[in-house]
Amino acid sequence: MPVAALLVAAGKGLRAGGGEPKQYRLVNGRPVLAHALLPFLADPSIGRIGVVIGDGDEGRYADAVAGLDSSRLSAPTLGGTTRQESVRRGLLALSRQGFEGIVLVHDAARPFVSPAQIAAAVGRLGGSELAAIPALPVTDTVKRTDASGHVAETPPRDQLVSVQTPQAFRFGPLLKAHEAAQAAQLHGFTDDAALMEWAGHPVATFPGDPANIKLTHAEDFLRAASRSGKVLVTRVGTGYDVHAFGPGDHVWLGGIRIGHDHGVVAHSDGDVALHALTDALLGALADGDIGTHFPPSDPQWRGAASARFLAFAADRVRERGGRIDHLDLTIVCEAPKVGPHRDAIRAEIAAVAGVPVGKVAIKATTSERMGFTGRREGLAALATATIRLPEEE
Known part of the structure; x- marks a missing residue:
C-alpha cells in the first residue's frame, strides 16, 4: 500500500x-x-x-x-x-x-x-x-x-x-x-x-x-x-564599553531612554550597557567582538538601537546549541542615577536576550569623582556573561 x-x-x-x-x-x-x-x-x-x-x-x-x-x-x-x-x-x-x-x-x-x-x-x-x-x-x-x-x-x-x-x-x-x-x-x-x-x-x-x-x-x-554525546561546558566572557558625553537631552542604558543634561558621542545609540553585554556574550563564544559584526564604518548602524546587537549575540549562543545562564552588568557614572530605572533595565535586557529576568543582575557605582567618569565626562559599563555550550572536539 x-x-x-x-x-x-x-x-x-x-x-x-x-x-x-x-x-x-x-x-x-x-x-x-x-x-x-x-x-x-x-x-x-x-x-x-x-x-x-x-x-x-x-x-x-x-x-x-x-x-x-x-x-x-x-x-x-x-x-x-x-x-x-x-x-x-x-x-x-x-x-x-x-x-x-x-x-x-x-x-x-x-x-x-x-x-x-x-x-x-x-x-x-x-x-x-x-x-x-x-x-x-x-x-x-x-x-x-x-x-x-x-x-x-x-x-x-x-x-x-x-x-x-x-x-x-x-x-x-x-x-x-x-x-x-x-x-x-x-x-x-x-x-x-x-x-x-x-x-x-x-x-x-x-x-x-x-x-x-x-x-x-x-x-x-x-x-x-x-544527544550528540557532547557535554555542555560552562564558558564565561567579559565586556567593557565607554562613551563620552556630548550634546543631547538623554542617554540609553540597557535599552531604556533616560533623561539627562547630555547625550553621548556614538555611532549607534551609544548604549554602553548593551554594548558591554554584547561583547561579553561574543567573548564567551570566542566569536569576535561588537565591532567585528557591526563595524562603526558601516553607515547602516548609524543611530541603530543596540538591542539589535544584544539579540544577535544571544541568538548566536542558541544557534551553537547553548544557553545563557547569567548576565551581570555594572554601570559606572556619576549621573544619571541608575537606581530608579534598574527594574525597567533588567526587564528590557531579559526580553532582548530571551532569558528570565532572574538571570539578569545590574549594579551601579560611581568612581568617587576620579577619572573621566568622576569628572562627568562620560559613562562606562562592565559586563560578564555565563553560558553553556556543547563541548568542542
Whole structure:
C-alpha cells in the first residue's frame, strides 16, 4: 500500500525562545525540521513527503531543506491558525495529487524519530485497522481537576498513556474525518487520533520511543544538543564599553531612554550597557567582538538601537546549541542615577536576550569623582556573561 508522510511545521513555536519558530532553530548545526525530515527521506517505503509550513516561512523552509534529497518532497503547503487546520490543508494537498494509502502525520518538533518507529507505525495498520499511534506508559499519577482547581478524579494510571508522532492512518478515513469536523465547525482537536475517535473509528496503539522527544521549551533544546554525546561546558566572557558625553537631552542604558543634561558621542545609540553585554556574550563564544559584526564604518548602524546587537549575540549562543545562564552588568557614572530605572533595565535586557529576568543582575557605582567618569565626562559599563555550550572536539 502506498505510504506518504505529512510533517506539520506551521506553528510559531516561540515558547522555546530563540526568536524564531522552533522548527527552524539549529540543533547541532542543522535545523530541527531537517532532522525530522531525514528519517522519512531515508525510508524507501515512503513514496512522497509533504510539509505544512507557516505563512511567511517560505524562506526559512527553503534554507532548512537545502541540501536534502528533494526528489520525494512535494511543494510546501501553507498551514492554518490551528494544528488541525494545518493537517487538513496538508491532506487536501495530497488528495489533489491523487494519493490513496497510508499517511503518517508527524510533528516537525520531534526531530529524533527512528526508522524503527516509522516501520512500526506502518506495520500496525494491518488488517482492518484505520489508525495507530505510538504510546508510552504514564509514570506519574495524573489528576483531573475541576474549574476551581480541586481534584475531581484520579484515573487509574495503568489505563493511561502519553502519545507521540508519527501517527499512522488510512488516508481516506482521516481526510473524511477532518472534513466532517470542519463542516461541524469543531476546531479543538489537538491530534489526529482524537479526531478519528470523534468520527467513531477505533485507534490502535504501538510502543512509543522515549527518545522521540518533542522540543517545546528551551531546556528541551539542551537535551537535544546532548544527544550528540557532547557535554555542555560552562564558558564565561567579559565586556567593557565607554562613551563620552556630548550634546543631547538623554542617554540609553540597557535599552531604556533616560533623561539627562547630555547625550553621548556614538555611532549607534551609544548604549554602553548593551554594548558591554554584547561583547561579553561574543567573548564567551570566542566569536569576535561588537565591532567585528557591526563595524562603526558601516553607515547602516548609524543611530541603530543596540538591542539589535544584544539579540544577535544571544541568538548566536542558541544557534551553537547553548544557553545563557547569567548576565551581570555594572554601570559606572556619576549621573544619571541608575537606581530608579534598574527594574525597567533588567526587564528590557531579559526580553532582548530571551532569558528570565532572574538571570539578569545590574549594579551601579560611581568612581568617587576620579577619572573621566568622576569628572562627568562620560559613562562606562562592565559586563560578564555565563553560558553553556556543547563541548568542542
